[in-house]
Amino acid sequence: MPRITLPDGSHRDYATPVTGVVIAGDIGERLLKSAIGIMVDGEIKDLSGVIDSDSEVSIITEGRKKEDPSAEALYLIRHSCAHVMAEAIERVIPGTQLVYGPPTDQGFYYDIHFSDDRIISTDDFSSIEEHMKQIIAEDRPFQRYELDADAGLARLREEGSKYKLDNAQRAIDGGSENLTWYATGEPGCDWEDLCRGPHLPGTGRIGAFRLMSVASAYWHGDSTSDRLTRIYGTAFPYPAQLQTHLDRLEEARRRDHRVIAKKLNLFLIDETVGQGLVLWQPNGAVIRRELEEFIRMHLVATGYQMVYSPHVGKLDLYRTSGHFPYFQDSQFPPLISSDFLQAVSDEGCSCAELSHRIDVGEIDGFILKPMNCPHHIKIFDAEPRSYRDLPVRLAEFGTVYRWEQSGELNGLIRVRGFTQDDAHIFCTEDQVYGEIQGCLALVKLVLSTLGLDDYRVRVGLRDDDTSKYAGDPKLWDQAETACLDAASTLEVPFSKELGEAAFYGPKIDFVVKDAIGREWQLGTVQVDYNLPERFDLKYTGADNLDHRPVMVHRAPFGSLERFIGILIEHFEGKFPTWLAPEQVRVLSISEKFVDYACAVKERLAAEGLRVTVDNSDERVNAKIKVGAQQKIPYLLIVGGRDAEAGTVSVRQRGIGDLGAVDLDRFISDIAAEVSERRLPTVNEEDN
Ligand SMILES: [Zn+2]
Ligand SMILES: [Zn+2]
Numbered sequence: 001m002p003r004i005t006l007p008d009g010s011h012r013d014y015a016t017p018v019t020g021v022v023i024a025g026d027i028g029e030r031l032l033k034s035a036i037g038i039m040v041d042g043e044i045k046d047l048s049g050v051i052d053s054d055s056e057v058s059i060i061t062e063g064r065k066k067e068d069p070s071a072e073a074l075y076l077i078r079h080s081c082a083h084v085m086a087e088a089i090e091r092v093i094p095g096t097q098l099v100y101g102p103p104t105d106q107g108f109y110y111d112i113h114f115s116d117d118r119i120i121s122t123d124d125f126s127s128i129e130e131h132m133k134q135i136i137a138e139d140r141p142f143q144r145y146e147l148d149a150d151a152g153l154a155r156l157r158e159e160g161s162k163y164k165l166d167n168a169q170r171a172i173d174g175g176s177e178n179l180t181w182y183a184t185g186e187p188g189c190d191w192e193d194l195c196r197g198p199h200l201p202g203t204g205r206i207g208a209f210r211l212m213s214v215a216s217a218y219w220h221g222d223s224t225s226d227r228l229t230r231i232y233g234t235a236f237p238y239p240a241q242l243q244t245h246l247d248r249l250e251e252a253r254r255r256d257h258r259v260i261a262k263k264l265n266l267f268l269i270d271e272t273v274g275q276g277l278v279l280w281q282p283n284g285a286v287i288r289r290e291l292e293e294f295i296r297m298h299l300v301a302t303g304y305q306m307v308y309s310p311h312v313g314k315l316d317l318y319r320t321s322g323h324f325p326y327f328q329d330s331q332f333p334p335l336i337s338s339d340f341l342q343a344v345s346d347e348g349c350s351c352a353e354l355s356h357r358i359d360v361g362e363i364d365g366f367i368l369k370p371m372n373c374p375h376h377i378k379i380f381d382a383e384p385r386s387y388r389d390l391p392v393r394l395a396e397f398g399t400v401y402r403w404e405q406s407g408e409l410n411g412l413i414r415v416r417g418f419t420q421d422d423a424h425i426f427c428t429e430d431q432v433y434g435e436i437q438g439c440l441a442l443v444k445l446v447l448s449t450l451g452l453d454d455y456r457v458r459v460g461l462r463d464d465d466t467s468k469y470a471g472d473p474k475l476w477d478q479a480e481t482a483c484l485d486a487a488s489t490l491e492v493p494f495s496k497e498l499g500e501a502a503f504y505g506p507k508i509d510f511v512v513k514d515a516i517g518r519e520w521q522l523g524t525v526q527v528d529y530n531l532p533e534r535f536d537l538k539y540t541g542a543d544n545l546d547h548r549p550v551m552v553h554r555a556p557f558g559s560l561e562r563f564i565g566i567l568i569e570h571f572e573g574k575f576p577t578w579l580a581p582e583q584v585r586v587l588s589i590s591e592k593f594v595d596y597a598c599a600v601k602e603r604l605a606a607e608g609l610r611v612t613v614d615n616s617d618e619r620v621n622a623k624i625k626v627g628a629q630q631k632i633p634y635l636l637i638v639g640g641r642d643a644e645a646g647t648v649s650v651r652q653r654g655i656g657d658l659g660a661v662d663l664d665r666f667i668s669d670i671a672a673e674v675s676e677r678r679l680p681t682v683n684e685e686d687n
Contacts, residue, residue, distance in 0.1 A: 001013070001052075004018065004054075006058065007058045019050055020037070020046070023051075023057060023059065027059070036201060037076045037198055065241070073237060074103070078108040079102065079103040080205070081209050087135060088128045089110070093118055096115070098112055099112060099163040109232045111230050113163065120214060137204070147179050148178055208236045214232070260568050276409040277415070286580075287579050290578060291563075292397055298445065306395055306396065307379055313367065318371075329403070331401070332368045334358055334365040373531060377551075380426050389539070390426060392427075393425045395423035397419050398420055400417070412561040418562065420555040421555050422555045425439075426539075427549060427550055436486040436508070436525055447512060450570075451576075455511060455512040456511050457511070458509045459483050459494055460507040475529060504530030504531070505528045507525060514566060522562075532549050532551050576677065577634070577678070581610065583609050583674070585611065588615055589638065589639040593639055609671075609674070628653070648666055
């Protein structure tokens with residue numbers, strides 16, 4: 001009979017099958033009181049579910065008010081809240097059909113089909129929330145029961161639930177013998193939903209919730225299928241946690257890079273150019289150029305060679321690399337020469353035949369490059385290489401193109417054309433560790449310069465299914481060890497992600513936390529045994545024989561577009577002086593001092609600073625206000641006394657009035673701040 005192993009390694013033996021309720025109660029009354037579910041061998045289960053074999057378990061509790069709730073607790077609470085919401089919606093708006101209601105990172109949603117004459121909007125939220133509160137106050141138990149597949153399907157057919165029937169059929173196709181329902185209360189009397197669970201013990205355990213928004217969705221995500229309405233909500237164990245979450249969302253809205261970029265003229269996306277294609281305005285281009293120069297300087301200093309490659313490549317090149325036709329759905333369509341198209345159309349070739357002939361390689365053409373790797377491989381391979389030449393490190397800010405779905409596009413974060421901080425290292429097996437370490441050192445330097453010190457790394461390793469992976473298992477062992485060892489030298493948290501390796505090699509991903517605690521996944525460092533094979537790369541070893549080099553792909557910041565999008569939100573547009581598009585603005589207090597203001601500007605510009613003059617007729621306070629709105633690090637206000645004494649009155653962003661400062665002194669201070677790439681000293685409200 002079941003032996004239950006607890007997280008501390010201790011055992012409890014039970015003579016008969018046991019439930020989480022019994023186990024929690026045996027451990028202690030307090031634990032039972034806060035228990036809401038149970039982990040059984042790594043899976044979340046109902047607290048009342050029966051355990052009849054030896055298992056490792058831990059009790060899921062609602063946690064403490066002041067701590068972040070566990071992912072498992074949130075899962076249970078949010079999925080249960082989705083049921084409560086669906087019941088309330090059915091009460092408020094009759095004639096609905098439920099489709100699918102999962103928990104998510106941020107809360108939960110339910111996709112619902114409403115009859116044609118009824119549209120739900122946020123105006124309905126308060127009455128739905130009232131019903132939800134009532135259901136929660138009733139603290140009805142979630143009760144699970146099963147029907148065998150035939151009986152279950154018959155019931156759904158009788159109910160006429162087209163969508164639930166589809167869910168059920170898919171569960172059965174996936175191997176389920178039974179279908180499970182959860183009643184919110186008594187089966188047969190109270191509200192029920194076809195659902196795999198698990199759920200909370202009862203509705204009363206939903207501590208705090210909020211309905212968030214309404215969006216449209218399609219059945220199975222297919223835009224030619226039924227149009228559905230997705231209603232989003234969120235829930236937490238305690239009201240204070242909900243409030244913190246709402247505050248964070250508000251803060252994130254305030255920092256939305258698309259909104260800030262519009263105010264500061266950083267970039268735009270013009271429908272007539274194309275969705276997801278970024279036009280960098282002069283201000284945004286300054287940020288990008290400074291960042292590129294900073295990274296390039298370190299690349300060159302650490303032995304990288306910069307290269308350039310074109311924006312397109314032949315289909316055949318990408319057939320060799322394996323990027324075509326396999327990833328065709330995420331690529332722009334191929335470019336075929338018009339002569340060729342004419343010839344095949346004269347032959348009477350249909351579109352379907354044409355695309356087939358392109359896929360199988362009977363017709364060649366070009367694609368906008370989805371990856372820079374093959375181009376760099378050709379540069380490496382253009383010269384005979386000896387072991388003495390290795391490692392060869394080729395770097396490029398290389399622009400690549402991906403066909404993202406239009407619904408997925410989002411400012412700079414999700415785009416269709418982006419520039420990777422890409423590089424490919426060709427090295428010997430023994431050099432892999434050192435190369436990975438070098439990549440990580442560069443990332444560490446760049447992130448700390450930008451004040452993104454709070455980050456972690458994920459090391460993607462193989463799982464047990466060895467058939468999935470290309471290359472010699474012995475080399476894999478070595479490379480995985482190299483990745484883990486290198487990651488451990490970073491002195492930041494790192495996790496091993498089994499099964500997260502690419503099929504061609506292990507990888508390291510970076511996840512940074514921004515100023516408001518949100519996590520962003522950046523780019524990767526990846527070891528690759530596959531492409532050197534596919535392109536038959538060689539170098540001559542000390543033994544005078546041919547050897548296969550190992551490739552390391554690294555684009556640690558991912559794309560410059562996305563990285564700058566993150567930086568805009570991280571800094572809230574208040575960039576450090578070295579990145580600020582306009583570093584200094586000189587404001588004359590009246591027309592009389594325009595000449596001096598211009599002279600000050602010339603002095604600063606001669607030092608390589610980005611500076612403008614505001615000589616408008618506005619009052620100086622109005623000029624200050626505009627300068628502050630544009631988040632310029634330094635405003636220099638100049639009047640008669642300044643002109644006589646050779647000073648400027650300095651107003652520093654985030655700090656305020658610094659009074660009159662000798663112009664030479666100001667120049668040497670700001671020059672030092674820029675060359676040392678200092679972070680803003682204060683990152684508070686503008687004043
Ligand atoms: Zn459910
Ligand atoms: Zn690559």
